[in-house]
Amino acid sequence: xxxxxxxxxxxxxxVRLYKGDYDQMTVYSDHPEAIALDFKDCGAxxxxxxxxxxxxxxxxPNLDTVLAIKQxxxxxxxxxxxxxxxxxxxxxxxxxxxxxxxxxxxxxxEKFLGEAVKKYGDxxxxxxxxxxGFIAVKGWLERSTVTADEFFEKMQNLxxxxxxxxxxxxxxxxxxxxxxxxxxxSRRYNVDITASGGVSSMDDILALKEMDxxxxxxxxxxxxxxxxxxxxxxxxx
Numbered sequence: 001x002x003x004x005x006x007x008x009x010x011x012x013x014x015v016r017l018y019k020g021d022y023d024q025m026t027v028y029s030d031h032p033e034a035i036a037l038d039f040k041d042c043g044a045x046x047x048x049x050x051x052x053x054x055x056x057x058x059x060x061p062n063l064d065t066v067l068a069i070k071q072x073x074x075x076x077x078x079x080x081x082x083x084x085x086x087x088x089x090x091x092x093x094x095x096x097x098x099x100x101x102x103x104x105x106x107x108x109x110e111k112f113l114g115e116a117v118k119k120y121g122d123x124x125x126x127x128x129x130x131x132x133g134f135i136a137v138k139g140w141l142e143r144s145t146v147t148a149d150e151f152f153e154k155m156q157n158l159x160x161x162x163x164x165x166x167x168x169x170x171x172x173x174x175x176x177x178x179x180x181x182x183x184x185x186s187r188r189y190n191v192d193i194t195a196s197g198g199v200s201s202m203d204d205i206l207a208l209k210e211m212d213x214x215x216x217x218x219x220x221x222x223x224x225x226x227x228x229x230x231x232x233x234x235x236x237x
Contacts, residue, residue, distance in 0.1 A: 001208060001236045002215035004048035004078070004194065005039045005222050005229055007032045007069060009062040015052065016220050020129075020136075020168050022056065028223045032065055036073035042229040046076040048164075048196075048217050054082025055103065060091060067095055080127055080164070084109070089116050093123055101164055103127040104137040106155070107144050117159050125162035125194075126155050130181070136168060148181075152189045162214070166196040177204045183211050200226050202235065209236050 007014050010025065014032040018024035029035050036047055049069060051062045059082050060066075070077045079092055080101030092100050099122070106113050106126045116124045128151055129136045135146045155163055165185060167178040177198035186193050192214035199205065200221045208216045221227040 001205075001213055002046055002194075003044060003205070003229075003233055003236055004046045004215055004217045005042075005044050006048040006050065006196075006217050006219040007035055008050045008052050008219070009065050010052045012062060012065045016223060017052065022052070026223075033068045033072045036069045036075065039229065040073050040075055043233040044075065044229060046078070046215075047073065048194075049077055049079045051079065051081035055080070056082075058082045058084055060088055063091070063095075066092075066097065070096055078125060080125075084112075086112065086115060086119075089120065089124070093120060099123050099125055099162070101125045101127045103129065106160075107135055107137050107146060107151070110154075110158070113160075114158055122161045124160065125164055126160050128152065128155075128163050128165045129168055130166065131168045148185070149188075152185060152191070156189050156191055160191060162192040162194065164194040164196050164217070167198065176200060177208070177216075179204075179207050179211075182208065182213055186211060186213060202227060202232065205232050205235060 013027050014029040014035050015025050015027050049066055053061045066079055076098045078099035079097050083100050083102055084105040089100055130148050131143050135144045135151050137144050177195055182195050194215040195208050195213055196217040199216050199218055218227055222229055
């Protein structure tokens with residue numbers, strides 16, 4: 001299992017939201033690239049980056065920060081947040097980002113998603129942000145009418161290889177991750193699933209590894225010290 005320690009960016013700073021609420025934001029560092037270097041020092045090979053302003057408003061308002069993280073760490077970097085056009089996909093991937101994550105666009109614009117997958121293959125991942133059993137969009141501010149199962153079925157049929165799946169109710173709450181959700185989805189669909197939201201202890205990590213999940217994202221638990229990243233990386237190798 002791969003571990004993706006996460007950096008969420010607002011205004012060039014590394015932050016965390018509580019359950020996706022932009023009004024409940026904690027700033028952890030003015031220098032996200034320094035956090036990326038600590039990830040590398042702990043043995044991580046991958047980073048999950050979210051431009052939270054991009055997720056809410058569209059576009060790439062934190063592009064310079066994202067590229068600085070990639071260039072200074074030289075780790076595998078996947079980026080999500082506001083990627084709603086081929087122009088933005090091209091911009092990230094041509095600049096050296098390893099994978100981009102489509103969220104709102106995967107729900108709203110199936111044609112765009114299909115074109116992106118056709119052009120870039122496994123460099124395209126999709127975010128499945130689940131709220132009360134339905135997919136949420138626009139930085140989690142809106143709930144769509146698409147169920148999680150409908151979404152996974154459609155993504156699999158479109159040839160999407162990787163889905164980052166977040167249970168919003170668990171995100172940032174430090175109360176454990178939704179093991180039942182990931183176990184059910186991984187048995188039902190033939191895609192690489194990354195667990196996101198609520199991964200807050202070594203028990204969570206070991207349980208996800210036991211079910212042979214593709215990857216897990218460590219967010220707030222890294223910043224609070226609830227998970228020792230070095231120990232976690234060693235545990236999944």
